[in-house]
Amino acid sequence: MAAPACPACGRPLSKRQKRIAAAVGVVEPERIRLQLVERIPIPGGAWVDAVARHMGLAGPDVDGLALGHAIYIRASALSDDLLAHECRHVQQCEAAGSLRVFLAAYLRQVARHGYRQAPFEVDARQASRCHRGG
Numbered sequence: 001m002a003a004p005a006c007p008a009c010g011r012p013l014s015k016r017q018k019r020i021a022a023a024v025g026v027v028e029p030e031r032i033r034l035q036l037v038e039r040i041p042i043p044g045g046a047w048v049d050a051v052a053r054h055m056g057l058a059g060p061d062v063d064g065l066a067l068g069h070a071i072y073i074r075a076s077a078l079s080d081d082l083l084a085h086e087c088r089h090v091q092q093c094e095a096a097g098s099l100r101v102f103l104a105a106y107l108r109q110v111a112r113h114g115y116r117q118a119p120f121e122v123d124a125r126q127a128s129r130c131h132r133g134g
Helices: 015-023 045-054 080-096 099-113 119-133
Strands: 033-037 064-067 070-074
Touching: 015 080, 064 080, 070 080, 080 099, 080 119, 099 119
Parallel strands: 033 070
Antiparallel strands: 064 070
16 A cells, blocks of 8 residues: 655655755755655545556656655665656756646646656756766
8 A cells, every 4th residue: 555645754865865956956955855655655546546647657667756845755766866856856846836836837748748758857857867966
């Protein structure tokens, strides 16, 4: 069973992890809470889970999810690159001004371009490749 989506749950990032977050542009890395889970939770119930699976946003192969300053990562998939990718989504949310605004833009991008080519995803993949230079 998936862990419940709980933005207050999880632990603060370590000093090294905060450096990764800062390297990909997160303004407030100290606000991030990381929760390691067996399966990435999709908040909103069965219908939202089904839609997310259809769009490629959920399923057993999904390794991470950022919701504002809450990051969920499958424990077996944790890596600096994945953390950098999810932290870039935190930065995107910070830049959008709210989780609501970010999610609306993110879902529009996925609907228009598909998951792999959505601009926020392309940007997060780029940031995860470049974070070592930060």
